[in-house]
Every structure is written in C-alpha cells, then in structure tokens.
Amino acid sequence: MRLHDFFDFHAREQSDATFAVFEDRTLTWGEALRETHQIANALIRSGLRPGQRAGVLAKNCIEYVLFYYAAAKCGVVPVPLNYRLAPPEWAGILDDAGATFLLARGELAGSVAPLRHALPTITTWVALDAPAPEGWIGFDDWLQGAGDAAPAHTADPGDALYQMYTSGTTGRPKGVVQTHAAVCANVDQLNVI
Secondary structure (H helix, E strand, O other): OOHHHHHHHHHHHOOOOEEEEEOOEEEEHHHHHHHHHHHHHHHHHOOOOOOOEEEEEOOOOHHHHHHHHHHHHHOOEEEEOOOOOOHHHHHHHHHHHOOOEEEEOHHHHHHHHHHHHHOOOOOEEEEOOOOOOOOOEEHHHHHOOOOOOOOOOOOOOOOEEEEEEOOOOOOOOOEEEEEHHHHHHHHHHHOOO
C-alpha cells in the first residue's frame, strides 16, 4: 500500500463527503483529489523528479495536507520544517536534505526570504499567501494551468514518503526517511482510515 491509495479510495467512494474543514474553508473528497492532482502536476512542471526533496514551512492548513498527498503521487519527498525553529535552523535542514523547492506560508515565507543566498539548491519558492515576498511565486499563480488529471508516476511501497528531522540531541538534526510501507503499517495499526 501507498499512503495516497487510502486517499484515492475515499475520494472515489465518497467524493461529495467532507474531506476537511479549516477556518472558513470546507473541501470535499472530490475537490481534494482534484487539488492534489493540480499540486502534483505543478511540482512536476516545476522540474521536480521522484526522490527530490521539497521543503514545507507552514502552520496547519488544508494545503499542507494536500501537498503531502500530491508529493506522494508524483514521488517528491516533503521535508517539513518546524515553524518554531529559527530561520538558520530551517536553512540547515533544507541544505542537508538537498531541497530544490520550498513552499511556505505568509509570515514564515517572509522570515526565510533573507536566507535565499544560503540556499542555492532551491530553485522554486512558492508562498501560500498573498502577497508573496520578492522572488517568490504565489501559490495560486504557481497552480495556474496545472491540470487536475492524475500524474503518471507510480510509487512503490518502499519509496520515500517524507523526510522528517529529529530534535538534534547530538548537535544537529538528523534526517529520517519514512517510506510509504512504514507509514501505511502505522496507519493500519491505528485503524484510523
């Protein structure tokens, strides 16, 4: 199993049911599936290939969840950044992961913007909120024209799903890669989906 197999099943079986409610936004499973495909296609169009790392810096929001499923569908590996860390710590994690893409929410995008010179591997900077900092593309503009058809990539259960960083008790945070199979086994044990 792959994580997005659960997602696809529910989107197919209950497309009009509520997927998520956050603040003033409600999204059905069918809408979530279309948006997930748009994000996956925008990642591909941005030049990301399976196995490449994409940093995510945001507090809870629907787009954060959709980004994980989209990345799983096209093989891109999210690297979530703890918003409580200092900007130089974000830069260290992104550098260590070799991230080539960064998605950040408003105020956090503004905090990381001064670090652009320290992150030469990142070629695409996407801001979830408007206005986007200079040199960033707004999320809606980035999605513009990215179709909502499922991407062609087929992930294997042993492929990387995301790369989390530990608290760094030995000095620097260490990247820990989670596979589809490992996360799905955990979901199966929790029996939550």
